[in-house]
Amino acid sequence: MDTPNDEMTFLDHLEELRWHIIRSAVAVLLVSVVAFVCKDFIFEILFAPKKGDFITYRMFCEIGHWFGVESAFCAEELPFIIQSRTMAGQFSAHIWTSIWAGLIVAFPYVLYQAWLFVSPGLYEKERQVARGFILTASLLFFLGVLFGYYLITPLSINFLGTYSVSPEVKNQIDIDSYFSVVRSAVISSGIIFELPIIIYFLTKLGIITPKAMRTYRRHAIIGVLIVAAVITPPDVVSQLIVALPMLLLYEVSIYISAYVLKKEQNKVI
Structure with missing residues (x-):
């Protein structure tokens, strides 16, 4: 059949959309809870780009050696510390990091729910053509996330964390500021891809x-x-x-x- 599904009223569409949003929110919430529980694993990943043995730093260090240049990427540890300056700073960072982890990991399912809402309004041929949409979009998104994590994040952290206007000023980075850099690099790259x-x-x-x-x-x-x-x-x-x-x-x-x-x-x- 080459015609869209039977038309629904505006209120029917709203009700359908509401349930797709609820299912997406539940999926994000469940993944966020898992991320919250797996605190050590999640934060080990997030703090990895500030360590001197991170794969990106090692790669750029080797490239520098290949050209006979002593690179700042060869440092064992970046010269800054991460601190929390508010009472609820660490707990707040834990909560929001879990939520963002839930959004990233549950992205394919959220996309699937969006597709379920839109697809009934398409013709059969259009649905067949776009059948690989979820897989392709999810793959591109995760490639972007990896690109942001392994390239943009360490480059940004290395530059901003080591930048100095004066020896009198010491870099003591607030935890929210650090996670903001990581989050922006990862999410923006996922969207760009x-x-x-x-x-x-x-x-x-x-x-x-x-x-x-x-x-x-x-x-x-x-x-x-x-x-x-x-x-x-x-x-x-x-x-x-x-x-x-x-x-x-x-x-x-x-x-x-x-x-x-x-x-x-x-x-x-």
Whole structure:
């Protein structure tokens, strides 16, 4: 059958949406509870990028040795401590970290619930084409999360944690500030890596075309460099390391847009 499912009233849609939101919230809550209980494991992961033996630091240290340069990445420990300056600081950090962990881990299920809400309004052919949407979107999101954790986070922590305007000023980083850097790097990277999915749907809606993406490629490059400058330390090497995968995603998105447009044109013919 090539027609959408039977139409529902506005109130029916609201009721359906409410239950999808409830199921998503329950999934996030359950994962958050598990993360809360596994405190030692979660915080070992979060604090790993400030340790000198973190894999990213070792990699950049080896690269420095290869070029005969003594790199700051070779330090055993970064010269700053993390502190809590409020009574509920550590407990609050524990709660919010668990919630964010729940959102990240439960992302595929939340996406699945969103798909269940939207898919009844699609034609059968559209549902078949988008069948791999959840798997692809989840894979891209987790790749972005790993990219943010293993690359952007340690680069940001190493630069900001070692930066000094004067020997008189000692870096004693508040726990909320530290987790804010980690969270921003991880979440923003996960969202940025969804670009091919976003382009796919924008092309399906006729909002964007591969020709337009090629025409504005230079503008996109400038935009990518600006984003890279915002989410990374202000040094050229770090910005290029972050910008290159983003530019690759943009180029891949052009091919995806061209593929979708060609399929849409073939339908018309």
